[in-house]
Amino acid sequence: MPELPNKRNETRSKGGMIRCAAVLTAALLAFVFLLPGQNGARAVDYYFLMLNGQQQPIDFETMPMKIEGRIYVAVNAFEKIGANCRYDGESYVLIVQNGAQKLNFDTKSGGAWDQNNTTYALSCVKRGSVYYVPAEFIANMLGYSYNFHSNYNFIRLASRREPYMDYEYVMPFIIENLWNDLVDRITESTEQNNPASTSPDATGDIPDLPPPPVVPERPGIPVYITFERVGAQDLPEILDMLGSKGLKALFFMTAGEMAEAGAGVNRIVAEGHSVGILVETDEPSVSMEEQLATANNLLKRLVKTKTRLCALAESYGMDERAMIQAAESAGFRVWNYNVLVTDAKSRGAFTDYAAVMQAMENPAVIRVNLENGAGPYLEDMLDHVLSGNYILKQINVATTPFI
Numbered sequence: 001m002p003e004l005p006n007k008r009n010e011t012r013s014k015g016g017m018i019r020c021a022a023v024l025t026a027a028l029l030a031f032v033f034l035l036p037g038q039n040g041a042r043a044v045d046y047y048f049l050m051l052n053g054q055q056q057p058i059d060f061e062t063m064p065m066k067i068e069g070r071i072y073v074a075v076n077a078f079e080k081i082g083a084n085c086r087y088d089g090e091s092y093v094l095i096v097q098n099g100a101q102k103l104n105f106d107t108k109s110g111g112a113w114d115q116n117n118t119t120y121a122l123s124c125v126k127r128g129s130v131y132y133v134p135a136e137f138i139a140n141m142l143g144y145s146y147n148f149h150s151n152y153n154f155i156r157l158a159s160r161r162e163p164y165m166d167y168e169y170v171m172p173f174i175i176e177n178l179w180n181d182l183v184d185r186i187t188e189s190t191e192q193n194n195p196a197s198t199s200p201d202a203t204g205d206i207p208d209l210p211p212p213p214v215v216p217e218r219p220g221i222p223v224y225i226t227f228e229r230v231g232a233q234d235l236p237e238i239l240d241m242l243g244s245k246g247l248k249a250l251f252f253m254t255a256g257e258m259a260e261a262g263a264g265v266n267r268i269v270a271e272g273h274s275v276g277i278l279v280e281t282d283e284p285s286v287s288m289e290e291q292l293a294t295a296n297n298l299l300k301r302l303v304k305t306k307t308r309l310c311a312l313a314e315s316y317g318m319d320e321r322a323m324i325q326a327a328e329s330a331g332f333r334v335w336n337y338n339v340l341v342t343d344a345k346s347r348g349a350f351t352d353y354a355a356v357m358q359a360m361e362n363p364a365v366i367r368v369n370l371e372n373g374a375g376p377y378l379e380d381m382l383d384h385v386l387s388g389n390y391i392l393k394q395i396n397v398a399t400t401p402f403i
Contacts, residue, residue, distance in 0.1 A: 229371035276309030
Protein backbone atom coordinates (compact mmCIF):
# COMPACT_ATOMS: atom_id res chain seq x y z
CA MET A 1 0.00 0.00 0.00
CA PRO A 2 1.53 3.31 -1.04
CA GLU A 3 2.14 6.16 1.36
CA LEU A 4 0.99 9.62 0.42
CA PRO A 5 3.74 12.10 -0.43
CA ASN A 6 5.63 13.59 2.50
CA LYS A 7 6.52 17.22 1.84
CA ARG A 8 9.31 17.18 4.40
CA ASN A 9 12.04 17.72 1.82
CA GLU A 10 10.29 20.26 -0.40
CA THR A 11 11.80 23.73 -0.58
CA ARG A 12 9.89 26.97 -0.20
CA SER A 13 10.61 30.24 -1.97
CA LYS A 14 10.38 33.66 -0.34
CA GLY A 15 12.74 35.98 -2.20
CA GLY A 16 14.83 32.94 -3.14
CA MET A 17 15.15 29.26 -2.30
CA ILE A 18 14.69 28.85 1.43
CA ARG A 19 14.09 26.04 3.84
CA CYS A 20 12.31 26.07 7.12
CA ALA A 21 14.61 25.74 10.11
CA ALA A 22 12.31 25.34 13.05
CA VAL A 23 10.78 22.57 15.06
CA LEU A 24 7.27 22.08 16.34
CA THR A 25 6.75 22.74 19.99
CA ALA A 26 7.32 19.80 22.28
CA ALA A 27 3.67 19.86 23.29
CA LEU A 28 2.46 19.60 19.69
CA LEU A 29 4.90 16.82 18.88
CA ALA A 30 3.84 14.91 21.96
CA PHE A 31 0.17 15.26 21.05
CA VAL A 32 0.66 14.39 17.39
CA PHE A 33 2.74 11.29 17.89
CA LEU A 34 1.51 10.08 21.26
CA LEU A 35 -2.24 10.13 21.21
CA PRO A 36 -3.54 8.34 24.30
CA GLY A 37 -4.46 4.68 24.01
CA GLN A 38 -5.43 1.88 26.30
CA ASN A 39 -1.87 0.54 26.44
CA GLY A 40 -0.09 3.84 26.79
CA ALA A 41 1.20 6.03 23.99
CA ARG A 42 0.83 4.91 20.40
CA ALA A 43 1.37 6.28 16.92
CA VAL A 44 -1.26 8.30 15.11
CA ASP A 45 -4.36 6.49 13.87
CA TYR A 46 -5.80 8.76 11.22
CA TYR A 47 -9.56 9.14 11.02
CA PHE A 48 -11.14 11.45 8.45
CA LEU A 49 -14.46 13.23 8.68
CA MET A 50 -16.90 14.58 6.10
CA LEU A 51 -19.89 16.66 7.23
CA ASN A 52 -22.77 17.30 4.82
CA GLY A 53 -20.45 16.52 1.92
CA GLN A 54 -17.68 18.85 3.13
CA GLN A 55 -14.35 17.28 4.06
CA GLN A 56 -13.00 18.49 7.41
CA PRO A 57 -9.33 19.44 7.85
CA ILE A 58 -7.12 17.10 9.85
CA ASP A 59 -7.19 18.40 13.42
CA PHE A 60 -5.50 16.25 16.06
CA GLU A 61 -7.47 17.91 18.85
CA THR A 62 -10.82 16.83 17.40
CA MET A 63 -9.92 13.86 15.21
CA PRO A 64 -12.45 10.99 15.41
CA MET A 65 -11.28 7.87 17.19
CA LYS A 66 -12.32 4.25 17.69
CA ILE A 67 -13.04 2.87 21.16
CA GLU A 68 -13.96 -0.80 21.59
CA GLY A 69 -15.03 -1.02 17.98
CA ARG A 70 -17.18 2.14 17.99
CA ILE A 71 -16.40 5.35 16.16
CA TYR A 72 -16.50 8.45 18.36
CA VAL A 73 -16.53 12.01 17.00
CA ALA A 74 -16.15 15.36 18.70
CA VAL A 75 -19.62 16.54 19.69
CA ASN A 76 -19.25 19.70 17.61
CA ALA A 77 -19.38 17.51 14.49
CA PHE A 78 -23.10 17.06 15.11
CA GLU A 79 -23.41 20.76 15.88
CA LYS A 80 -21.98 21.51 12.43
CA ILE A 81 -24.73 19.49 10.73
CA GLY A 82 -27.50 21.20 12.66
CA ALA A 83 -27.82 19.52 16.06
CA ASN A 84 -28.32 21.58 19.19
CA CYS A 85 -25.40 20.61 21.46
CA ARG A 86 -24.98 22.05 24.94
CA TYR A 87 -23.44 21.20 28.29
CA ASP A 88 -25.27 21.60 31.60
CA GLY A 89 -22.53 22.31 34.10
CA GLU A 90 -24.83 21.94 37.12
CA SER A 91 -25.97 18.40 36.28
CA TYR A 92 -22.82 17.38 34.35
CA VAL A 93 -24.99 16.41 31.36
CA LEU A 94 -24.03 16.75 27.70
CA ILE A 95 -27.12 17.18 25.52
CA VAL A 96 -27.36 16.49 21.79
CA GLN A 97 -30.73 17.34 20.27
CA ASN A 98 -32.39 17.35 16.85
CA GLY A 99 -35.93 18.70 17.04
CA ALA A 100 -37.92 16.60 19.47
CA GLN A 101 -35.29 13.85 19.54
CA LYS A 102 -32.80 14.30 22.38
CA LEU A 103 -29.95 12.32 23.94
CA ASN A 104 -28.46 13.11 27.33
CA PHE A 105 -25.00 11.88 28.36
CA ASP A 106 -23.98 11.78 32.01
CA THR A 107 -20.39 13.02 31.84
CA LYS A 108 -19.72 12.18 35.49
CA SER A 109 -21.21 8.72 36.03
CA GLY A 110 -21.58 7.51 32.44
CA GLY A 111 -24.63 6.27 30.56
CA ALA A 112 -27.19 8.02 28.40
CA TRP A 113 -30.97 8.49 28.14
CA ASP A 114 -33.35 9.93 25.58
CA GLN A 115 -36.34 12.29 25.72
CA ASN A 116 -38.52 9.38 26.88
CA ASN A 117 -36.11 8.51 29.72
CA THR A 118 -35.10 5.27 28.02
CA THR A 119 -31.57 4.51 29.17
CA TYR A 120 -28.62 3.28 27.10
CA ALA A 121 -25.33 1.68 28.13
CA LEU A 122 -23.27 4.11 26.08
CA SER A 123 -21.29 7.06 27.33
CA CYS A 124 -19.48 10.07 26.00
CA VAL A 125 -15.74 10.36 26.62
CA LYS A 126 -13.47 13.33 27.11
CA ARG A 127 -10.11 13.82 25.43
CA GLY A 128 -8.34 16.97 26.49
CA SER A 129 -11.08 19.57 26.69
CA VAL A 130 -13.25 17.97 23.98
CA TYR A 131 -16.22 15.67 24.54
CA TYR A 132 -16.58 12.77 22.11
CA VAL A 133 -19.83 10.91 21.40
CA PRO A 134 -20.65 7.60 19.66
CA ALA A 135 -21.30 8.69 16.07
CA GLU A 136 -23.46 5.89 14.70
CA PHE A 137 -25.62 5.69 17.82
CA ILE A 138 -26.41 9.40 17.78
CA ALA A 139 -26.99 9.44 14.01
CA ASN A 140 -29.48 6.57 14.26
CA MET A 141 -31.29 8.04 17.26
CA LEU A 142 -31.52 11.61 16.00
CA GLY A 143 -32.17 10.98 12.31
CA TYR A 144 -28.81 11.74 10.70
CA SER A 145 -27.01 9.83 7.96
CA TYR A 146 -23.91 7.88 9.05
CA ASN A 147 -21.41 5.96 6.93
CA PHE A 148 -18.04 4.53 7.90
CA HIS A 149 -15.59 3.40 5.22
CA SER A 150 -13.29 1.11 7.17
CA ASN A 151 -10.72 0.78 4.35
CA TYR A 152 -9.90 4.46 4.74
CA ASN A 153 -11.04 5.22 8.35
CA PHE A 154 -13.41 7.72 6.77
CA ILE A 155 -16.60 8.85 8.50
CA ARG A 156 -19.45 10.62 6.73
CA LEU A 157 -22.18 12.40 8.69
CA ALA A 158 -25.00 14.30 7.05
CA SER A 159 -28.27 15.93 7.99
CA ARG A 160 -29.82 15.00 4.64
CA ARG A 161 -29.63 12.36 1.94
CA GLU A 162 -26.36 12.75 0.10
CA PRO A 163 -26.04 12.54 -3.71
CA TYR A 164 -24.52 9.28 -4.81
CA MET A 165 -20.76 9.24 -5.26
CA ASP A 166 -18.34 6.37 -5.60
CA TYR A 167 -16.53 7.24 -2.36
CA GLU A 168 -14.25 4.20 -2.47
CA TYR A 169 -12.75 5.75 -5.59
CA VAL A 170 -12.54 9.41 -4.54
CA MET A 171 -11.34 8.93 -0.95
CA PRO A 172 -7.63 8.54 -1.80
CA PHE A 173 -7.81 11.93 -3.56
CA ILE A 174 -9.57 13.49 -0.56
CA ILE A 175 -7.07 12.05 1.94
CA GLU A 176 -4.13 13.27 -0.15
CA ASN A 177 -5.60 16.78 -0.23
CA LEU A 178 -6.16 16.72 3.53
CA TRP A 179 -2.60 15.59 4.18
CA ASN A 180 -1.12 18.27 1.92
CA ASP A 181 -3.29 20.87 3.65
CA LEU A 182 -1.97 19.72 7.05
CA VAL A 183 1.63 20.00 5.86
CA ASP A 184 1.00 23.50 4.52
CA ARG A 185 -0.64 24.62 7.76
CA ILE A 186 2.15 23.29 9.95
CA THR A 187 4.84 24.80 7.73
CA GLU A 188 3.11 28.17 7.51
CA SER A 189 2.65 28.28 11.28
CA THR A 190 6.32 27.44 11.81
CA GLU A 191 7.46 30.18 9.44
CA GLN A 192 5.24 32.75 11.16
CA ASN A 193 6.47 31.78 14.63
CA ASN A 194 10.12 31.65 13.54
CA PRO A 195 10.74 34.54 11.09
CA ALA A 196 14.49 33.98 11.12
CA SER A 197 14.00 30.55 9.58
CA THR A 198 12.75 32.16 6.34
CA SER A 199 16.00 33.97 5.57
CA PRO A 200 18.04 32.78 2.54
CA ASP A 201 20.88 31.73 4.88
CA ALA A 202 18.73 29.57 7.08
CA THR A 203 19.54 25.90 7.19
CA GLY A 204 17.68 22.84 8.33
CA ASP A 205 14.67 20.87 7.28
CA ILE A 206 10.98 21.43 7.30
CA PRO A 207 9.87 20.56 10.85
CA ASP A 208 9.19 16.94 11.69
CA LEU A 209 5.72 15.94 10.66
CA PRO A 210 3.47 13.14 11.78
CA PRO A 211 3.78 10.11 9.51
CA PRO A 212 1.50 10.42 6.46
CA PRO A 213 -1.60 8.25 6.21
CA VAL A 214 -1.25 4.90 4.51
CA VAL A 215 -4.12 4.19 2.15
CA PRO A 216 -4.99 1.15 0.02
CA GLU A 217 -4.14 1.10 -3.66
CA ARG A 218 -6.53 3.25 -5.65
CA PRO A 219 -9.04 0.99 -7.41
CA GLY A 220 -9.81 1.12 -11.10
CA ILE A 221 -11.71 4.13 -12.39
CA PRO A 222 -15.49 3.63 -12.32
CA VAL A 223 -17.01 4.16 -15.76
CA TYR A 224 -20.63 4.55 -16.80
CA ILE A 225 -21.47 4.36 -20.51
CA THR A 226 -24.46 6.34 -21.76
CA PHE A 227 -25.92 7.00 -25.21
CA GLU A 228 -28.13 9.63 -26.74
CA ARG A 229 -29.57 10.25 -30.22
CA VAL A 230 -29.53 6.57 -31.11
CA GLY A 231 -31.59 6.08 -34.26
CA ALA A 232 -33.73 2.97 -34.71
CA GLN A 233 -31.48 1.88 -37.59
CA ASP A 234 -28.32 2.04 -35.45
CA LEU A 235 -29.71 0.45 -32.29
CA PRO A 236 -29.39 -3.26 -33.28
CA GLU A 237 -25.72 -2.86 -34.22
CA ILE A 238 -24.91 -1.03 -30.99
CA LEU A 239 -26.68 -3.64 -28.89
CA ASP A 240 -24.82 -6.40 -30.73
CA MET A 241 -21.52 -4.65 -30.04
CA LEU A 242 -22.27 -4.14 -26.35
CA GLY A 243 -23.42 -7.73 -26.02
CA SER A 244 -20.28 -9.13 -27.64
CA LYS A 245 -18.15 -7.23 -25.14
CA GLY A 246 -20.31 -7.95 -22.10
CA LEU A 247 -21.03 -4.27 -21.44
CA LYS A 248 -24.14 -2.58 -20.07
CA ALA A 249 -25.18 0.96 -20.91
CA LEU A 250 -27.85 3.58 -20.34
CA PHE A 251 -29.80 4.84 -23.38
CA PHE A 252 -31.34 8.31 -23.14
CA MET A 253 -34.24 8.62 -25.60
CA THR A 254 -37.00 11.09 -26.32
CA ALA A 255 -40.58 9.85 -26.58
CA GLY A 256 -40.29 10.15 -30.36
CA GLU A 257 -37.12 8.03 -30.43
CA MET A 258 -38.78 5.39 -28.24
CA ALA A 259 -41.76 5.24 -30.58
CA GLU A 260 -39.47 4.93 -33.60
CA ALA A 261 -37.37 2.20 -31.97
CA GLY A 262 -40.45 0.21 -30.89
CA ALA A 263 -39.34 -3.36 -30.22
CA GLY A 264 -35.77 -2.07 -29.92
CA VAL A 265 -36.68 -0.60 -26.53
CA ASN A 266 -37.84 -4.04 -25.43
CA ARG A 267 -34.49 -5.43 -26.49
CA ILE A 268 -32.59 -2.75 -24.54
CA VAL A 269 -34.35 -3.73 -21.32
CA ALA A 270 -34.33 -7.47 -22.01
CA GLU A 271 -30.55 -7.46 -22.44
CA GLY A 272 -29.94 -5.75 -19.09
CA HIS A 273 -29.43 -2.16 -20.21
CA SER A 274 -31.30 0.85 -18.82
CA VAL A 275 -33.50 3.45 -20.47
CA GLY A 276 -33.68 7.09 -19.48
CA ILE A 277 -35.59 10.03 -20.89
CA LEU A 278 -33.81 12.66 -22.99
CA VAL A 279 -35.40 16.06 -22.45
CA GLU A 280 -35.32 18.54 -25.34
CA THR A 281 -34.18 21.85 -23.91
CA ASP A 282 -33.72 24.13 -26.93
CA GLU A 283 -37.03 26.02 -26.79
CA PRO A 284 -39.11 22.85 -26.66
CA SER A 285 -42.65 22.96 -27.96
CA VAL A 286 -43.80 21.05 -24.90
CA SER A 287 -42.73 21.52 -21.30
CA MET A 288 -40.20 19.31 -19.61
CA GLU A 289 -42.89 17.89 -17.34
CA GLU A 290 -44.97 16.91 -20.38
CA GLN A 291 -41.95 15.33 -22.08
CA LEU A 292 -41.17 13.24 -19.02
CA ALA A 293 -44.78 12.12 -18.60
CA THR A 294 -45.26 11.29 -22.30
CA ALA A 295 -42.04 9.30 -22.54
CA ASN A 296 -42.76 7.39 -19.34
CA ASN A 297 -46.27 6.48 -20.45
CA LEU A 298 -44.88 5.20 -23.74
CA LEU A 299 -42.15 3.27 -21.93
CA LYS A 300 -44.79 1.63 -19.74
CA ARG A 301 -46.71 0.49 -22.83
CA LEU A 302 -43.55 -0.87 -24.46
CA VAL A 303 -41.81 -2.62 -21.56
CA LYS A 304 -44.31 -2.52 -18.69
CA THR A 305 -42.12 -0.25 -16.58
CA LYS A 306 -41.21 3.38 -16.06
CA THR A 307 -37.92 5.16 -15.45
CA ARG A 308 -36.71 7.82 -13.05
CA LEU A 309 -33.53 8.57 -15.03
CA CYS A 310 -33.28 11.53 -17.36
CA ALA A 311 -30.74 13.78 -19.08
CA LEU A 312 -30.94 17.23 -20.61
CA ALA A 313 -30.11 17.59 -24.28
CA GLU A 314 -27.31 20.08 -24.79
CA SER A 315 -28.41 23.66 -25.27
CA TYR A 316 -26.45 26.82 -24.67
CA GLY A 317 -29.51 28.88 -23.82
CA MET A 318 -31.18 26.75 -21.18
CA ASP A 319 -31.36 27.47 -17.47
CA GLU A 320 -29.83 24.13 -16.51
CA ARG A 321 -30.07 24.53 -12.74
CA ALA A 322 -33.78 25.37 -12.86
CA MET A 323 -34.51 22.44 -15.16
CA ILE A 324 -32.56 20.02 -12.96
CA GLN A 325 -34.46 21.21 -9.89
CA ALA A 326 -37.77 20.81 -11.72
CA ALA A 327 -36.88 17.29 -12.85
CA GLU A 328 -35.77 16.27 -9.36
CA SER A 329 -38.96 17.72 -7.89
CA ALA A 330 -40.84 15.44 -10.28
CA GLY A 331 -38.97 12.44 -8.87
CA PHE A 332 -36.27 12.06 -11.53
CA ARG A 333 -32.51 11.80 -11.20
CA VAL A 334 -30.67 13.91 -13.72
CA TRP A 335 -27.51 12.55 -15.32
CA ASN A 336 -24.69 14.63 -16.66
CA TYR A 337 -21.44 13.54 -18.27
CA ASN A 338 -17.77 14.45 -18.03
CA VAL A 339 -16.48 12.63 -21.12
CA LEU A 340 -18.30 13.41 -24.37
CA VAL A 341 -17.54 11.27 -27.43
CA THR A 342 -18.42 13.01 -30.71
CA ASP A 343 -16.88 13.43 -34.16
CA ALA A 344 -14.35 15.82 -32.61
CA LYS A 345 -12.12 12.80 -32.03
CA SER A 346 -10.65 10.94 -34.99
CA ARG A 347 -10.75 7.16 -35.19
CA GLY A 348 -8.53 5.55 -32.58
CA ALA A 349 -8.02 8.83 -30.75
CA PHE A 350 -10.15 7.93 -27.76
CA THR A 351 -6.90 7.18 -25.96
CA ASP A 352 -6.52 10.98 -25.81
CA TYR A 353 -9.15 10.82 -23.10
CA ALA A 354 -7.13 8.35 -21.04
CA ALA A 355 -5.00 10.94 -19.26
CA VAL A 356 -8.09 13.00 -18.44
CA MET A 357 -9.99 10.00 -17.15
CA GLN A 358 -7.05 8.72 -15.09
CA ALA A 359 -6.80 12.09 -13.34
CA MET A 360 -10.51 12.32 -12.54
CA GLU A 361 -11.52 12.61 -8.92
CA ASN A 362 -15.01 11.42 -9.82
CA PRO A 363 -16.23 8.43 -11.80
CA ALA A 364 -16.19 8.85 -15.58
CA VAL A 365 -19.60 9.20 -17.18
CA ILE A 366 -19.16 8.74 -20.91
CA ARG A 367 -21.84 10.20 -23.18
CA VAL A 368 -21.82 8.85 -26.73
CA ASN A 369 -23.75 11.25 -29.00
CA LEU A 370 -24.46 9.43 -32.25
CA GLU A 371 -26.06 12.52 -33.81
CA ASN A 372 -22.62 14.15 -33.76
CA GLY A 373 -20.89 11.35 -35.60
CA ALA A 374 -19.46 9.28 -32.76
CA GLY A 375 -20.54 5.98 -34.31
CA PRO A 376 -17.29 5.17 -36.18
CA TYR A 377 -15.25 5.59 -32.98
CA LEU A 378 -17.55 3.65 -30.67
CA GLU A 379 -15.77 0.29 -30.85
CA ASP A 380 -12.36 1.89 -30.28
CA MET A 381 -13.75 3.62 -27.21
CA LEU A 382 -15.27 0.44 -25.80
CA ASP A 383 -12.08 -1.52 -26.40
CA HIS A 384 -10.05 1.17 -24.64
CA VAL A 385 -12.34 1.03 -21.59
CA LEU A 386 -12.16 -2.76 -21.50
CA SER A 387 -8.36 -2.84 -21.74
CA GLY A 388 -7.58 -0.01 -19.31
CA ASN A 389 -7.69 0.46 -15.55
CA TYR A 390 -11.47 0.88 -15.45
CA ILE A 391 -14.38 -0.73 -13.65
CA LEU A 392 -17.54 -0.83 -15.75
CA LYS A 393 -20.51 0.04 -13.56
CA GLN A 394 -24.02 -1.35 -13.82
CA ILE A 395 -26.51 1.47 -14.19
CA ASN A 396 -29.77 1.75 -12.29
CA VAL A 397 -31.64 4.26 -10.20
CA ALA A 398 -29.91 3.29 -6.96
CA THR A 399 -26.43 3.99 -8.34
CA THR A 400 -27.10 7.13 -10.31
CA PRO A 401 -24.11 9.45 -9.92
CA PHE A 402 -24.60 13.20 -9.69
CA ILE A 403 -21.72 14.78 -11.60
